[in-house]
């Protein structure tokens with residue numbers, strides 16, 4: 001086996017790095033010796049090198065299981081720039097691309113292949129593994145294996161079984177920065193006694209850590225609007241929700257601050273584009289959910305700001321780990337409004353569907369072998385509910401996933417135990433405790449870095465002077481009236497987009513006069529709709545008309561059409577009539593439903609929603625609409641399924657254009 | 673055992689070795705040296721040569737196999753995750769009937785299964801016959817299934833059209849346990865599985881294959897499966913056989929080994945080789961599976977059955 005000097009010689013040539021850190025070399029020599037190692041080191045330590053280097057030494061392919069596509073792409077790009085043949089296969093690439101890469105792996109041209117553990121569900125992949133020469137298996141971000149970890153992924157758990165099946169002498173490396181003692185023990189216990197763990201200290205001393213306490217979302221927006229450009233370099237702002245990535249990006253755009261939003265709701269092309277832009281400092285900052293995060297390695301992210309507390313201090317350590325990986329000073333700021341707690345809390349407490357929904361799934365699966373979509377139909381449950389239930393039931397050993405050719409089905413496991421409700425309670429308690437750690441961090445008066453390290457089980461003695469509890473000055477938010485003005489103007493000027501355009505339909509993207517969750521809009525709508533609050537109030541009408549005049553003042557609409565209601569109730573009809581009067585555009589009430597449909601919100605998923613209203617609409621006197629420019633009005637835009645269906649129908653009648661305009665848009669959820 | 677799965681898959685399908693050589697090796701490390709399969713694979717080459725007296729060619733094969741354990745781990749993980757099980761010949765769950773019928777010469781080193789594996793060691797009968805079976809053959813099959821159900825015997829069949837399919841469906845309708853022996857790798861059994869899922873979950877049906885899990889259906893596999901069907905059963909019932917093909921050669925082979933093979937007595941106008949099989953020593957039975965008078969005298973026990981059926 002090669003010694004350290006020979007290895008470092010090679011390291012310099014291949015990776016342009018002169019020396020290993022000691023703990024890297026300890027790990028690497030074990031790996032070269034065919035051992036199994038769990039490596040826990042701080043964010044930005046250089047854990048990747050511990051498998052990338054051996055991978056270039058081994059004759060054969062290294063398979064790396066990785067939880068995030070953005071992370072795979074990031075590492076592949078770096079390796080390729082060093083001339084090392086690494087690729088990833090993932091669900092965002094075409095089947096042809098993936099097959100091409102698999103062929104390369106089989107032909108022995110590839111050194112490192114990144115895959116998501118879900119790949120093990122793919123039949124072609126399984127067949128191709130038979131033909132590869134595999135030298136090592138790596139599990140990056142290995143905390144995903146443990147339910148006690150901050151980002152448990154059921155499919156990661158399967159890797160445990162794979163690791164157990166792999167022959168002795170095949171090197172295996174599992175890495176993470178964010179494993180508490182409990183997670184570490186859990187991983188080791190599951191994998192078995194032939195894995196050793198190496199743990200380093202977690203201190204990131206180039207961080208400057210601050211907590212800014214505020215009393216409203218507005219204060220965060222105004223403070224950031226005012227100060228973001230005075231931060232050095234580029235950075236990332238994490239918001240708690242997808243809708244807030246949009247809101248903040250709109251706000252920055254309004255202020256002329258260069259930024260873009262990133263979340264898992266974007267299509268893959270946009271995401272790749274943004275990831276590249278991040279690396280090239282195309283924007284001052286990227287406003288993102290935690291979909292961008294884990295493992296991403298950019299040397300000079302100078303600030304990481306959270307507008308919302310993450311679910312736990314471990315999440316937080318992971319996310320701020322993106323900052324300052326070059327070792328230079330970087331700002332790490334957390335905003336906290338006591339109200340913010342409710343979001344992660346609701347998430348933890350509401351994350352699980354009710355027990356009778358679990359029982360419904362179990363009894364359905366007992367009778368029949370079903371796929372996800374069939375299961376949704378058979379149970380009338382939402383996609384995300386079905387997914388949560390499925391993975392819990394798999395975790396508890398009550399059902400399992402099987403492959404019938406290309407399709408995945410779920411089968412009942414004979415003689416399995418009863419659903420264990422206590423397990424959910426325990427997990428929930430543990431998560432609430434983790435959330436409390438986050439609050440404790442906010443309130444802490446001790447050195448912040450030490451607080452984090454202690455929590456993560458790193459007790460090494462060090463000096464901590466890098467936060468607003470030690471040598472840095474506290475930041476307080478003082479707002480000048482001009483900023484209040486600016487924010488108000490923004491609110492009245494910028495509108496959420498309704499993306500409904502599709503091939504063969506004359507419908508164009510429209511706007512909403514507001515987001516549902518912002519200010520009082522949601523409350524007002526809810527009260528009229530579900531609490532007998534009467535017609536939609538003037539406030540909403542004014543908001544709507546304002547949105548109209550800001551965006552469509554110069555558009556000549558021929559007629560207003562509104563979406564007919566599912567049950568009695570003329571809220572939208574009355575509202576549209578008032579709009580018509582105010583804007584002086586003729587209105588038609590002739591769009592009707594030709595068959596009974598149920599309220600869309602009764603249906604928990606889009607398949608059923610689409611089915612519910614498909615071919616349900618008719619326009620009396622259809623010829624009248626030929627070449628007409630139509631303004632289509634509804635109250636709340638959620639999935640967009642109804643509006644798209646109406647757009648499709650009206651297009652067939654020969655209209656020239658349909659523009660949807662609604663009172664409020666929800667983002668990524670059924671608020672109603 | 674779970675951790676050994678990839679080793680067993682690798683050993684069981686060693687190319688060109690055949691079951692006999694593989695089983696002999698298993699006997700050596702399992703019975704003689706009493707070590708586990710992974711210990712065997714991790715032995716030094718010298719030990720293989722000296723203590724196991726393996727030839728050079730075999731050592732080369734085993735070394736190559738050893739390098740393939742990693743590859744098979746991926747399949748094994750998927751296999752186990754989907755609830756399939758691997759039963760090596762060394763375990764008591766392995767069908768003892770199969771072992772005693774096929775001996776170490778022919779017994780498959782491992783069985784791939786899904787379902788209630790305790791069925792494997794119940795008293796069992798096989799019902800065999802052609803793919804395009806006559807009405808009489810199907811009626812016979814149904815009668816035998818009914819009889820098996822009364823006698824609490826398991827029905828083994830081959831999941832082909834005709835007699836096989838009838839045997840399975842009748843077994844299900846009489847709530848008789850059954851085993852189907854696949855002519856393909858167990859992971860490629862897809863469309864049929866959906867239809868019989870309920871029975872598997874209820875523990876009435878066991879799916880079994882002896883081939884590499886990813887192998888798709890082939891004629892050769894269908895032929896190679898027949899001895900397994902015959903081997904898994906204590907008694908064999910032949911609904912209909914022509915003078916060649918799988919059923920025929922299976923019965924001939926069974927007769928040679930002194931197995932109890934019952935053949936349905938055909939009606940005068942039937943065109944099949946049932947009578948030839950009877951001439952060759954198979955036991956003739958009527959459409960209800962009842963031995964004819966001549967034979968009954970030799971075997972009193974069956975008279976009870978006769979009354980209980982009607």
Ligand SMILES: Nc1ncnc2c1ncn2[C@@H]1O[C@H](COP(=O)(O)OP(=O)(O)OP(=O)(O)O)[C@@H](O)[C@H]1O
Nearest residue numbers: 019020021043044045046047048049177295297321
């Ligand atoms: N021995 C070394 N000397 C100098 N730089 C190094 C060394 N090892 C790694 N690096 C650099 O450190 C940076 C961070 O490495 P890496 O992305 O592997 O971190 P990580 O430990 O995986 O962190 P995270 O937990 O955040 O994923 C990389 O840019 C890498 O090139």
Ligand SMILES: [Mg+2]
Nearest residue numbers: 047048140295
């Ligand atoms: Mg990393």
